[in-house]
Structures are given as structure tokens and as C-alpha cells.
Amino acid sequence: MKLSRREFVGGSAACASGFCVPGVAGVALAGAPTEADCIVFDLGANCVLPESLQGYREALNAEVVVAALDARRWQHRSGLVIVPGAGIVNATEASVLLELLDGGTTVLLESGGAFLDPKEMTAQQQMLRTFFDLSVLEPVELWSDHQCAPYVQYHWPREIMVRDFSRAIPVVAPGAETIGRLDGLQVAIKKLFGNGLLIFLGSPLGPALRAGDREARAWLQALAAAI
Amino acid sequence: MKKSIGDNMIPKGSSFEQGLELVKKAGYEGIELWLGDVPWFQMNTTDAQVTELRRKVENAGLIVSNVSTGLHWETPLSARDPKVRAQAIRIVEREIEAAQLLGCDAVLVVAGLVTEEIPYGEVYPRCVEAMQQLAPTAAKAHVKIGCENCNSEQRFLISPREFWTFLNEVNSPFVGLHLDVGNIHDTGFAEQWIEMHGPRITRVHLKDPVRKRGRCGDQPVYTNLFLGDNNWPAIHAALKKVGYDGWLIAEMEWRYKFALDQQFYDTSVAMQRLIDGRM
Numbered sequence: 001m002k003l004s005r006r007e008f009v010g011g012s013a014a015c016a017s018g019f020c021v022p023g024v025a026g027v028a029l030a031g032a033p034t035e036a037d038c039i040v041f042d043l044g045a046n047c048v049l050p051e052s053l054q055g056y057r058e059a060l061n062a063e064v065v066v067a068a069l070d071a072r073r074w075q076h077r078s079g080l081v082i083v084p085g086a087g088i089v090n091a092t093e094a095s096v097l098l099e100l101l102d103g104g105t106t107v108l109l110e111s112g113g114a115f116l117d118p119k120e121m122t123a124q125q126q127m128l129r130t131f132f133d134l135s136v137l138e139p140v141e142l143w144s145d146h147q148c149a150p151y152v153q154y155h156w157p158r159e160i161m162v163r164d165f166s167r168a169i170p171v172v173a174p175g176a177e178t179i180g181r182l183d184g185l186q187v188a189i190k191k192l193f194g195n196g197l198l199i200f201l202g203s204p205l206g207p208a209l210r211a212g213d214r215e216a217r218a219w220l221q222a223l224a225a226a227i
Numbered sequence: 228m229k230k231s232i233g234d235n236m237i238p239k240g241s242s243f244e245q246g247l248e249l250v251k252k253a254g255y256e257g258i259e260l261w262l263g264d265v266p267w268f269q270m271n272t273t274d275a276q277v278t279e280l281r282r283k284v285e286n287a288g289l290i291v292s293n294v295s296t297g298l299h300w301e302t303p304l305s306a307r308d309p310k311v312r313a314q315a316i317r318i319v320e321r322e323i324e325a326a327q328l329l330g331c332d333a334v335l336v337v338a339g340l341v342t343e344e345i346p347y348g349e350v351y352p353r354c355v356e357a358m359q360q361l362a363p364t365a366a367k368a369h370v371k372i373g374c375e376n377c378n379s380e381q382r383f384l385i386s387p388r389e390f391w392t393f394l395n396e397v398n399s400p401f402v403g404l405h406l407d408v409g410n411i412h413d414t415g416f417a418e419q420w421i422e423m424h425g426p427r428i429t430r431v432h433l434k435d436p437v438r439k440r441g442r443c444g445d446q447p448v449y450t451n452l453f454l455g456d457n458n459w460p461a462i463h464a465a466l467k468k469v470g471y472d473g474w475l476i477a478e479m480e481w482r483y484k485f486a487l488d489q490q491f492y493d494t495s496v497a498m499q500r501l502i503d504g505r506m
Binding site for chain 1 (some may be wrong): 307345348349352504
């Protein structure tokens with residue numbers, strides 16, 4: 001099932017008519033919104049890597065119905081919410097994600113922090129600590145002394161290697177399980193949060209999805225199947 | 228066809244005016260201006276200063292054939308960092324603005340670099356998207372963006388068929404191919420690129436490659452026209468076949484060690500023989 005322009009515009013119109021949580025636009029695919037199991041959050045200006053959003057949207061297009069976001073509809077159901085290329089997530093957006101987590105949703109929060117200015121990165125670090133109890137470190141340049149491509153080694157939801165994205169953000173969180181490492185750095189974790197599951201990716205996956213990377217798509221497919 | 232040469236060929240120590248005088252005297256009709264590569268034409272050169280460059284070119288009896296830039300080697304449209312991509316877009320926009328001020332209708336862009344770090348799969352969609360974003364600006368300005376085939380150096384769009392597909396996806400009459408017949412060297416044949424792209428060719432860069440050499444070593448890959456391995460009669464015939472009657476621009480990468488001005492004269496004579504088909 002491919003997303004047509006009309007369907008996309010229709011979804012956007014739904015958002016504009018108040019179908020979405022204020023301040024957070026959902027990227028809509030065709031299908032009944034109430035049946036959707038996966039949505040992609042568009043943070044607008046706070047999405048640092050728009051191509052990542054495009055990657056998730058395209059990758060999920062064939063198998064997942066994506067609805068305009070409505071937190072009330074989502075907070076008591078299982079499902080997957082993806083936040084691609086997150087920059088500074090504001091308090092309203094964070095509270096929506098917290099509500100979703102409380103409702104049993106799996107939230108995949110992909111950081112675009114490595115592409116922020118240092119000041120903005122500090123704001124992201126504070127936001128992640130305050131709302132999600134995540135400690136993220138300074139971005140690491142992966143190619144400064146590398147001879148070959150460093151891959152992120154994921155252990156969950158399946159063993160797979162995905163190409164790096166030049167910079168990565170190591171993450172530390174109490175009670176979290178490491179799901180991905182890169183050069184010994186912990187860059188992907190999952191942790192139970194409220195009644196849901198929070199997944200944090202410190203190495204963006206969306207651009208690889210957009211580039212058609214087979215392993216990145218397999219990882220996402222496995223995640224969709226696991227929730 | 229008309230003859231032009233880049234202002235980045237002007238010998239160091241010569242002023243822009245002295246360079247123009249040499250270009251004219253050597254028999255060229257036009258000059259290619261390289262944004263960012265010469266002191267007189269930088270990103271911070273004002274509109275008024277660009278207009279002044281045009282005045283100097285015209286006073287010398289020349290025309291600006293096109294605007295080029297090497298800035299995208301350092302600031303590529305295919306960068307992973309969106310901020311770098313934004314700068315790269317701005318460079319193209321400035322090229323277009325300058326082209327309008329200079330009275331020409333074509334700019335050269337190196338569209339995307341595949342590197343060890345940034346794979347082809349990422350570079351391709353970013354470049355299509357960048358060109359689609361820039362096409363309306365180019366159309367509004369009536370300036371064509373010519374994406375240069377840099378083949379082995381760029382490691383991107385290496386075959387003519389691949390380039391054709393890329394331009395189809397961009398899908399704008401204002402985005403075409405700035406063909407460098409020297410850049411193809413061991414990856415194909417310039418005349419086949421000409422035949423395939425025909426009306427999509429915005430400008431043509433000339434230099435002669437020496438095949439079976441790599442750029443990574445200390446052996447020069449490029450030499451003077453007719454001294455290398457390009458099949459110049461075939462290139463002439465292909466240009467004639469597709470009806471190309473635009474600018475031919477000399478881009479001699481291997482410079483003379485002595486009598487630097489002599490390269491301008493020698494190249495101009497060779498270009499004239501190519502244009503006349505006297506080979």
C-alpha cells in the first residue's frame with residue numbers, strides 16, 4: 001500500500017483540523033486512524049533530520065497504517081510511536097510521549113542531537129534527563145580515526161548490523177537494557193517506562209531506511225513484529 | 228560553438244584585468260567565473276562587485292560563459308549534516324544570483340560526493356532532493372544548473388545511463404548535465420555521453436585524459452587537448468549529431484611549468500581545430 005499525495009494531504013488536513021495533539025503533527029498514511037498500530041511523530045522544526053522521518057515513513061508504508069496522532073486514542077493501547085531525528089523536544093511534546101508510555105505504547109525516540117549546536121544539545125540532554133531519566137553524553141565523531149565503516153551492532157529485537165551515521169550519542173539509563181553498541185559505546189537502549197517501553201537510539205537509523213538499507217529495514221520490521 | 232576558459236587558469240600574480248586581456252588575446256570569446264576559487268569572486272563578493280566583474284569582462288570584449296564552483300567538494304549537497312547541506316544549497320543559489328548579474332544562463336554544480344563514510348544509497352536521494360529544491364529557483368532566474376560528471380573523483384553517477392536516470396528523477400528542464408569530456412577517462416566514452424544527453428547538456432568542459440592512470444598517485448591524469456586518449460573526432464561528430472552549439476570551456480588541470488600564458492594560446496588553437504573539425 002503506497003501513500004499517495006492525496007492521502008498524505010488528507011492526513012495533513014486531518015491534523016490541521018484538530019485531529020492531532022497540539023504542537024505535534026502526525027504523518028498520516030491511508031487507512032482508518034483508529035486501526036493504526038504505528039505512527040511517526042513529526043516534530044516539525046524540532047526534527048533535526050527530516051530525511052530520517054521520511055525514512056521511517058517510507059519503510060513502514062507497506063505494512064503499517066499510520067494515523068494522525070491523537071493521544072487520547074493512543075494512551076490505552078499498545079502500538080509503536082516513532083520520533084525521528086529528535087532535536088529539542090519541548091515540554092508539550094514530551095508530555096504527550098509520557099502519556100503514550102503510560103498508556104502502554106512503545107516509543108522509539110531517535111536522537112538527532114549529534115547534529116545540534118552545543119547549546120541545543122545541552123537542552124536536549126536536560127529534556128531527556130528530566131522527562132525520561134536518560135543520560136546522554138556528548139556526540140562522538142566516528143570517522144575521525146576510522147579505517148572502515150563502524151557499524152551499530154544491534155542485539156534486539158534481532159541481531160543485526162546497521163551502518164553508522166558519522167556521529168553517535170552514547171546513552172546511560174538506570175534499569176535500561178543495551179540493545180545496540182557501536183565501537184564499544186552504548187548507543188541504543190530499551191527500558192520499561194510507565195506501562196510502555198521506551199527505546200532510545202543515539203545513532204540515527206532513519207536515513208539508512210531512506211537509503212533503502214536492507215538491515216535497517218529488517219531491524220525496524222523486527223521491532224514492529226516484537227511489539 | 229564558442230570558446231571559453233576558466234578564470235582560475237589566470238596565472239597567480241596576475242590581476243583579473245590582466246587575465247581578461249590574456250584570454251581575449253589568446254582568441255577566446257568567453258570566460259568562466261569560478262565562485263570561491265579566485266580572490267575576486269567569493270561568497271561574500273557583493274552584487275555590486277559582481278556587476279563590476281561583468282563590466283570588466285565586457286570591457287575586455289568577452290562574455291561570461293557560465294559560473295562554476297569548486298566549493299561543493301568541501302561543502303557537498305550530500306552531507307549528512309543538514310546544516311552543511313543548507314550551506315551547499317546556498318552556494319548554488321549564489322551561483323544562480325551571480326549568473327543573472329553576469330548575464331549568463333548556466334551554472335556548474337558538483338552534485339554529491341560518495342565517500343567511504345557516506346554511501347551511495349544516501350547520496351543519491353539527497354542529491355535528487357537538492358536539485359528538485361533548487362530547480363524552481365533556477366527556472367525563475369532562467370539559469371540552468373549543470374550537474375558535472377566528475378565520475379571517479381565523485382564516485383557518483385559514473386555511467387551516462389545512471390546520470391540519465393538521475394536527471395529524469397529530478398525532472399526539470401532547468402537541471403541538466405555540465406559535461407566534462409575529460410572526467411570520463413577509464414569509465415566510458417565521452418561521445419556516448421554526448422549522444423545520450425544531447426539537449427540536456429548545459430556546457431562542455433574540455434581536457435584530455437590519459438587512460439589507465441589513477442588520480443591517487445603522482446601520475447597526472449590530464450594533459451593538453453589532443454595529447455591524451457579522448458577520441459576527439461568522435462567527440463566532434465557527437466556534438467554535431469546532437470546539435471550542440473554552446474560553449475566549450477577549457478579546464479586544463481595540468482598547468483605549464485613555464486611560460487604560463489602559452490597554455491592559453493595552445494589550448495585556444497586546439498579548441499578551434501576541434502570546433503572546425505580539423506583533426
